[in-house]
Amino acid sequence: MVLVTEFKTEDLPVAERFGSWHDMTASVLIPNAIRSDHEADFRASARVLGLGAVEVSALAYPSLETRRTTKLIRCSDPESYQLLLNLRGSHRILQAGRDTTSGPGEVMLYDTSRPWQGWASADQDTVGTVGGVMVQFPRALLPLPANKVDQLTAVRLPGREGMGAVLSGYLTQLVAGAATYTAADGARLATCTLDLLTAFLAHHLDAGASVPPQTHHRALLMKIHAFIQQHLGDPDLSPGAVAAAHHISLRSLHRLFQDQDTTVAGCIRARRLERCRRDLADPLLSNQPIHALAARWGFADPAHFSRAFRAVYGLGPQDYRQQYQADRAPCGTHRQAPGTPRQ
Known part of the structure; x- marks a missing residue:
């Protein structure tokens, strides 16, 4: 406890x-x-x-x-x-x-x-x-x-x-x-x-x-x-790069993740997408282009980012940003952000 x-x-x-x-x-x-x-x-x-x-x-x-x-x-x-x-x-x-x-x-x-x-x-x-x-x-x-x-x-x-x-x-x-x-x-x-x-x-x-x-x-x-x-912002972050940085084989790295309910690549992708989701919901970043926010967290290909984001949150990045802004309460408080990750 x-x-x-x-x-x-x-x-x-x-x-x-x-x-x-x-x-x-x-x-x-x-x-x-x-x-x-x-x-x-x-x-x-x-x-x-x-x-x-x-x-x-x-x-x-x-x-x-x-x-x-x-x-x-x-x-x-x-x-x-x-x-x-x-x-x-x-x-x-x-x-x-x-x-x-x-x-x-x-x-x-x-x-x-x-x-x-x-x-x-x-x-x-x-x-x-x-x-x-x-x-x-x-x-x-x-x-x-x-x-x-x-x-x-x-x-x-x-x-x-x-x-x-x-x-x-x-x-x-x-x-x-x-x-x-x-x-x-x-x-x-x-x-x-x-x-x-x-x-x-x-x-x-x-x-x-x-x-x-x-x-x-x-x-x-x-x-x-x-x-x-x-290192989420590094577009070259990959399972191979993670293994090399820790002086272990790629096979040993995958073995470490066997009980993690995700793969190494899946972990990297999920964390990047969550960072992007937070940035899209941040009113201080509303003027930033979506492709720039995606690149900040390692997504070099805007089309690939859009597909990956939609697959997880059920909305494209632009639709997510617009819906979040529309759902903001008039008094300045925020309702729960849209787009619950899909299982």
Whole structure:
């Protein structure tokens, strides 16, 4: 089940803000000793997604210092890892003999069973806040050797390229869409999150042999979907190009899509058509020629685009645009767009 908790200290009396944040993080994440120069008026927010044993939190707070002591660990130790995607400001941590500082776009892994001391510092251009996405998950759920994972504790890892970019994009979208998830999504999202974390950490450990095959496949499939989304506008995007970009054979690529209820080419075509449909319904693009919108999303042949669009939505692109404009409510709100995709 997906349990979403929104917490804003600004909803509370000023005198209660810092104490409430301290209590919330101790309850939802883990107990830490926290101090801050902003305790008198502590303005912070959290959006926490409970995905069973996995918790994903979007956090924003002023500069502060945290300390997890041996005493706190004895009192409460969930035997978990915390992985932080840093989005704003800087995070410095002392743990396992390492002293590491990460900046925006970087990732760090913490072990809740080891003492640490950390500092989060806001930059002048971040409006006084530090921000990031935190994933907390039991160590037992990570299918990698513990002694190898220890090598990555308090190590700065890149989050803007390769597997790091895939992980960063997934986590930011995950917390942004929190309000749309159903109870049935919880277990699936937990599995996707753990698979991607495993693939990311294994990449930096070069421990691919330790990762279960199904985890490899799911993580690779997520990476492929992200690649397709990023290259929809390339008219040369094809199954062959996707396979080559991921250093796998075309046959292996098709095998990955066997359980996807679509082919690779079908996935590319469906995503392109959906992008075109959105553009046709966008009043800000009403003066753009249809062939230009189609070309923007990889359809070089206008006639082919028109046939493909009609086959899915039951209307030609021009008719769809005209009907959508006609169905707009006079007050400026919109009714449901026409053209439901055909099964």
